[in-house]
Amino acid sequence: MHRPLLLRGARQLLTLRGSAGPRRGEACLDLGVINDGSVLIRDGRILNVGPSRRVDNLAEARNAVVHECGGTVVMPSFIDAQFAVPSNAAFVRRILDLAFFHGSGTIAAVAPYSPLRALSQGKSRPQLISTLELEKNFDEPQLLRAIRRDFAAFLRVDLHAHTRDVLRHLRRLGAALRIYTSVLPNPDWIGLALAYGAAVIEISRPADPAQIALLAEAAACAVVTPAAAAFVRALLDGGAAVALGSGFSTTGGGTCSMQTAAVLAARDGGLDIAEAITLSTLNAACALGVASRRGSLEAGKEADILALHLSDYRDLGDFTGVNVVSKCFRAGTLVS
Numbered sequence: 001m002h003r004p005l006l007l008r009g010a011r012q013l014l015t016l017r018g019s020a021g022p023r024r025g026e027a028c029l030d031l032g033v034i035n036d037g038s039v040l041i042r043d044g045r046i047l048n049v050g051p052s053r054r055v056d057n058l059a060e061a062r063n064a065v066v067h068e069c070g071g072t073v074v075m076p077s078f079i080d081a082q083f084a085v086p087s088n089a090a091f092v093r094r095i096l097d098l099a100f101f102h103g104s105g106t107i108a109a110v111a112p113y114s115p116l117r118a119l120s121q122g123k124s125r126p127q128l129i130s131t132l133e134l135e136k137n138f139d140e141p142q143l144l145r146a147i148r149r150d151f152a153a154f155l156r157v158d159l160h161a162h163t164r165d166v167l168r169h170l171r172r173l174g175a176a177l178r179i180y181t182s183v184l185p186n187p188d189w190i191g192l193a194l195a196y197g198a199a200v201i202e203i204s205r206p207a208d209p210a211q212i213a214l215l216a217e218a219a220a221c222a223v224v225t226p227a228a229a230a231f232v233r234a235l236l237d238g239g240a241a242v243a244l245g246s247g248f249s250t251t252g253g254g255t256c257s258m259q260t261a262a263v264l265a266a267r268d269g270g271l272d273i274a275e276a277i278t279l280s281t282l283n284a285a286c287a288l289g290v291a292s293r294r295g296s297l298e299a300g301k302e303a304d305i306l307a308l309h310l311s312d313y314r315d316l317g318d319f320t321g322v323n324v325v326s327k328c329f330r331a332g333t334l335v336s
Contacts, residue, residue, distance in 0.1 A: 005041040005303075005332055006064035009052050010074035011311050013037025016278065016296035017049070022221055022241035022286035028278040031075075031313065032296075039074065040064065041303040044331035049297050067334070072326055073313045075277070076296055077105025077304040078258035079284035080126075081223045082202065082245025085111035089118055095248070095256050100125040100335070102257035103325045105304035108245065108288055110156055113142050120151035125335060127304075129153050129288045131178060134170075136161040147175050153289070154178045154200065159193055171197040176289065178202065178223075187211070194218050200243075200287050206231050212238035221287035225254060226261050229269035236275065243287035244279040263320045273317050303332035 015032035023030070038055040040048040048055050055061060080099065086092055092115070099107060109119060110131040119128060132143070132152035146152035155170055156178045162170075170177060179193040180202035190211040193201050201215070203222045215222055216239030224232055225247025235242050246261045247254030255261055262276040271279075285295025293302050307327040310316060316324065328335045 002043065004047065004060050004064040006056070006061050006066045007039040007041070007069050007074055007305065007307070007329075008056055008066055010037045010039075010069040010307070011035070011071050012073045012313055013039070013049070013297070014073065014075035014277065014313060015049055015298065016076060016282045017298045018296075019282070020291070021219075022243070022283045022291075023278050024216070024239050024241055025236060028236060028275040028283070029272060031274050031277060033313075037074065038069075039297060039303070039305065041329075041332040044303055044333070046297060046299055046301050046303050048299060067307075067327070069307050069327075071311055073308040073310045074297075075306050075308065075313070076281045076294065077306050077328070077330075078103040078262070078280050079243075079288065079290075079295060080104045080107040080246045080248075080258050080261075080280075081200075081221075081243040081284040081287050082225055082247055083107045083109055083256070084247075084249035084254075085109050085115050085119065086249050087115065089115070092119070093122075093124075096124050096126055096128075099246070099248070099256040099258070101325060101328060102259055102323050103306050103308075103328070104246075104256075104258045105306075105328070105330060106285070106288065106290060106294055108154070113139075113146055116146065116151045117149075120149065125330065127294075127330075129290065131156050132175075134158075143173075147173060156180070158182050159189055159196075167196045176200070180204070190214050194220060199289070203231060203235065204228050207235065209238070212240055215240035221283065223287055224265070226264035226268065227254070229265045229267075229271075232265060232269035232271060232279075236271075241283060241286065242279055243284040244276065245284070257321075257323070259316065259319070259324060260321060263317050266317055267320075273314055277313065277316075303329055305329040
């Protein structure tokens with residue numbers, strides 16, 4: 001057993017602790033901020049989190065390796081709910097490293113079979129949630145291999161590219177469905193997606209009040225990217241569970257930096273920066289099915305943590321395009 005690790009004296013500690021599920025509505029403003037906070041970590045998991053005067057004096061903290069975090073904002077690593085993997089294998093590794101050092105500890109890697117297989121056989125600094133891009137005429141044996149070998153946690157499916165029988169069949173395979181539409185959607189498309197068991201619904205166009213009401217009553221998460229930021233306010237105000245992805249390598253551009261994605265979502269979507277952070281951490285973890293392990297700073301969760309060169313999280317909006325990450329911890333290990 002290694003010595004515990006103590007991240008001590010953060011000016012602001014954003015815990016996002018509390019809700020087990022995705023935050024909705026005004027709850028997205030609650031970051032669980034602790035002024036002058038510390039995090040105690042052992043064997044890659046959070047042991048305790050709270051005010052420094054309490055955590056620093058715990059018996060387990062006395063022999064800890066200490067990282068001073070004074071003057072910084074400490075928070076859960078960002079979680080990127082939508083990242084399209086480029087086809088260039090050498091470039092993929094470089095861009096994933098760049099995303100990691102801009103704060104993305106977990107990434108929903110969306111790609112066809114071959115790139116996902118290659119990624120599954122290598123090592124990546126961010127933890128990847130493999131999302132298989134399913135073509136209209138997909139190879140069934142290949143799909144089953146992907147699920148069996150655990151590099152298809154999600155199936156990304158165009159709702160209008162498949163028959164109802166195919167959609168029912170996909171639902172029975174066990175991988176979670178991530179549904180979108182590539183054509184001008186009919187008013188019922190979100191209801192259809194939910195009926196076929198969508199765990200995630202990608203929103204790239206405005207949703208009408210009836211569609212938002214369906215999302216508000218559903219367990220499924222809506223995923224948006226900065227390109228769709230203008231639609232986020234209505235989704236949140238309507239009670240939908242919303243997560244944010246960078247939208248890297250997708251139509252309309254995108255960035256590999258979740259810092260930038262959060263700032264753009266706040267600026268173009270009329271969000272408070274606290275809401276953008278919630279959508280990029282806890283809610284994204286819920287969308288990807290990893291909220292029991294990541295997305296907030298709570299005892300028992302993996303210590304995927306960032307220290308930011310900021311004295312107040314609200315200043316994040318002043319640094320568009322600037323990497324403000326000071327330290328990245330993956331499972332309690334400082335990665336440099």
